Amino acid sequence: MKRARFTFGPFVLDPDAGTLLRNDDPVAISHRGLKLLAALVGRSGEIIGKAELMDAAWPGSSVEEGNLAVQIAQLRKLLGPNADGGEWITTVPRVGYRFTGAVEPLGEARRKPLPLPGKPSIAVLPFVNVSNDPEQGAFADGLTEDLITDLSRVPGLFVIARNSSFAYKGRAMDVRMIASELGVRYLLEGSARRDAGRVRVNAQLVDAVNGDHLWAERFDRGLEDIFAVQDEVTSKIVEALLGRLRTPPPRIRPKNLEAYDLCVRARKLMDDSPQAAREAHLMLSRAISLDPGYAEAHRWLAMNHWMGWVHSGGPAEPARKIALDLARNAVALDPGDVGCRWVLAYLLAYAKSFAEADAEFARAIELDPNDADTWAALSDIAILAGRIDDGLDHIRKAFRLNPFPASWYYLTLGQAQYAARDYEAAVETLLKDETYRTSSRRFLAASLAQLGRLGEARAEAELFLVGNPEYTTRHWIATEPFRDDATLEHFVEGLRKAGLPE
Numbered sequence: 001m002k003r004a005r006f007t008f009g010p011f012v013l014d015p016d017a018g019t020l021l022r023n024d025d026p027v028a029i030s031h032r033g034l035k036l037l038a039a040l041v042g043r044s045g046e047i048i049g050k051a052e053l054m055d056a057a058w059p060g061s062s063v064e065e066g067n068l069a070v071q072i073a074q075l076r077k078l079l080g081p082n083a084d085g086g087e088w089i090t091t092v093p094r095v096g097y098r099f100t101g102a103v104e105p106l107g108e109a110r111r112k113p114l115p116l117p118g119k120p121s122i123a124v125l126p127f128v129n130v131s132n133d134p135e136q137g138a139f140a141d142g143l144t145e146d147l148i149t150d151l152s153r154v155p156g157l158f159v160i161a162r163n164s165s166f167a168y169k170g171r172a173m174d175v176r177m178i179a180s181e182l183g184v185r186y187l188l189e190g191s192a193r194r195d196a197g198r199v200r201v202n203a204q205l206v207d208a209v210n211g212d213h214l215w216a217e218r219f220d221r222g223l224e225d226i227f228a229v230q231d232e233v234t235s236k237i238v239e240a241l242l243g244r245l246r247t248p249p250p251r252i253r254p255k256n257l258e259a260y261d262l263c264v265r266a267r268k269l270m271d272d273s274p275q276a277a278r279e280a281h282l283m284l285s286r287a288i289s290l291d292p293g294y295a296e297a298h299r300w301l302a303m304n305h306w307m308g309w310v311h312s313g314g315p316a317e318p319a320r321k322i323a324l325d326l327a328r329n330a331v332a333l334d335p336g337d338v339g340c341r342w343v344l345a346y347l348l349a350y351a352k353s354f355a356e357a358d359a360e361f362a363r364a365i366e367l368d369p370n371d372a373d374t375w376a377a378l379s380d381i382a383i384l385a386g387r388i389d390d391g392l393d394h395i396r397k398a399f400r401l402n403p404f405p406a407s408w409y410y411l412t413l414g415q416a417q418y419a420a421r422d423y424e425a426a427v428e429t430l431l432k433d434e435t436y437r438t439s440s441r442r443f444l445a446a447s448l449a450q451l452g453r454l455g456e457a458r459a460e461a462e463l464f465l466v467g468n469p470e471y472t473t474r475h476w477i478a479t480e481p482f483r484d485d486a487t488l489e490h491f492v493e494g495l496r497k498a499g500l501p502e
Contacts, residue, residue: 005106006041009082012106013041018434026431032057033075036068040089040099049096072097114183114403120241121184123160124148126169127201128191140192141166142264143201143230147188150234150251152370153338156242160184161372161402179208182403186214188237199223203233205240215240227253252295252334259291267300270307280304295334299343302326306347323347331360338368342377349381349481357381357481372402380412383419386484391416410435414443418494419487423447438467442476446494457498464500473502 005014012021015038020027029037039048039056054068072089079088088101124147129140145162152159160182168178175187190203204216215236219229254260266283269276281304287297305323324347330340345360361381364374376398383391395413399405410429417426429435430444441464448457465471473495482488496502 006103007106008041008044008088008101008103011079013037015042027078029078030071030074032071033078036071037075040097041101041103044099044101044103047092047096047098053096113180114400116183116185117158119156119158120186121158121160122151122186122188122237122241123165123179123182123184124151125178125187125189126166127189127203129193130191131193131195133195136192136194138261138264138268139194141268142260143192143226145264146227146230147233149339150230151237153368154234154238154242157238157370158184159370159401161370161405163372163406164402164404167404175206175208176211183400185209186241188233194223197223199226199229201229201233205237223257226257251336252293254291254294254296256287256291256294259287259294259297262287262290263294263297263300266304270300270304277304277307293333295330295337295340298326298330298333299337299340302330302343302347320347320351324351336367338364338371338374341367342371342374346377346381350479352481354385354481354483370401372398372405375401376405376409376412379416381481383412383416384480384482384484384487386487388416388419388487392420407435408439411440411443414440414447418443418447418450419490421450421490423450427451438464441467442471442495442498442500445498445500446491449497449499450494454497461498461500471501473500 005012007013010023011027012024013019014021015034018031018034020029020034020037035057036053039053050065050068054063054065057068057071072091076087076089082088082101086100088099090098090100092098124144127140127144129137144165148159148162148165151157152161164182175189179185179187185208187206187208188203189206190201192202193200199219199221201219202216203219205214206212207214217233217236219232221229254263262283266280266287269280269283281301284297284301284304287294288301291297302323305319305326324344327340327344327347330337331344334340341360341364345357345364348354348357348360361374361378364371365378368374375394379391379394379398382388382394395409395416398409399413402409410432414426414430414435417423417429426447427444430440430447441460445457445460445464448454448460473492476495477488477492
């Protein structure tokens with residue numbers, strides 16, 4: 001993807017890549033801090049109000065003004081003084097902040113084009129919300145996500161995952177460039193409007209190689225027909241790409257549109273913060289009460305409970321059991337939903353029900369070999385089972401299907417590289433700003449320790465323990481689905497060298 005970059009003093013800021021360099025060395029900056037810095041640097045010399053800055057760093061969330069002050073203070077400490085000994089960011093009392101440094105835009109960086117697969121390949125770009133109500137943006141996003149899910153289940157297609165498609169949301173870019181960066185030939189783009197019980201959808205299928213429009217259509221239906229519209233769009237695309245109609249197995253659709261809306265909104269909050277996760281929990285619980293047969297709501301609520309268990313640093317047994325029960329319910333409600341299958345497989349593996357987990361992973365891949373999350377989750381489980389080559393192959397497949405993935409993909413890749421004893425690659429991966437650093441620091445510390453960089457390793461270990469004060473390696477081993485003694489010992493060796501408590 002083309003992206004604008006900025007230089008000021010010894011720094012280079014790349015907002016889209018999520019990186020800040022000082023004299024070409026990476027600077028550890030938080031996600032919120034980077035968003036704030038990008039907003040300030042992008043309008044250097046201008047006064048930016050507090051409300052606008054808070055919206056940039058906490059979009060869609062209600063936070064106290066004190067959080068902004070804390071983040072600005074951390075940015076000032078991180079950047080240090082400018083060449084004149086003053087501050088890069090100045091306070092405008094009762095109004096906001098201003099970036100005072102001289103900023104120069106750099107040439108736009110481009111990702112290396114990805115090769116085309118050996119079968120028809122497509123990405124669904126985020127549908128544009130053309131209603132007058134910004135709240136309907138979630139509806140347009142839900143439509144996009146459902147179309148990605150529908151198309152990925154079609155045999156013979158290669159379909160880019162949701163995270164990577166949504167990396168282009170709100171960007172005005174040439175379709176050929178997008179297709180090149182994602183490594184696909186075809187793009188589906190469109191718009192949606194929901195108003196007064198009606199839904200209007202425009203969709204068009206573009207061949208990005210030669211610019212031809214293969215198919216375009218407008219749908220104007222009652223809101224209750226939205227899922228029929230999705231099925232029709234999918235069928236038209238499959239017919240255009242494969243030359244004949246190959247409809248995927250029917251999906252079990254939600255029966256309540258309010259439950260559907262709640263689920264779409266909730267899944268956007270899952271990885272944001274503990275507060276957002278609690279909001280998601282309430283939304284998903286409400287969705288299930290409105291539509292008890294809605295499998296996807298059960299699946300996401302299972303992950304919500306699971307993430308609460310994982311992030312708490314210990315096996316809160318009730319949360320783990322609730323998560324597993326919800327995942328089983330999700331599969332029972334919709335056996336053909338690949339997302340429900342891989343979530344159940346993953347939780348079964350962590351419950352040490354390995355035979356059942358392996359069977360569920362195999363069924364998920366059979367249902368949808370395009371699902372990047374399945375391959376990434378399977379990589380984690382394969383590595384801990386000692387199948388290192390398989391784990392590396394699985395995570396590479398996941399990245400190809402999802403070139404702009406969620407942060408946990410990088411953690412999984414770094415873990416796989418460590419297991420393969422490619423410590424340099426693991427360090428490079430785990431230092432990326434895209435990586436979820438709270439959990440990955442222990443693997444980064446272990447990789448550094450194996451390279452003999454003990455000072456850096458112990459610094460990372462100390463940072464990890466700040467966020468995980470109750471951590472012990474013994475407790476971690478008990479919660480992880482290890483099936484191979486040699487792999488287990490290899491991880492323990494690195495963690496011990498890094499100085500993490502046993």
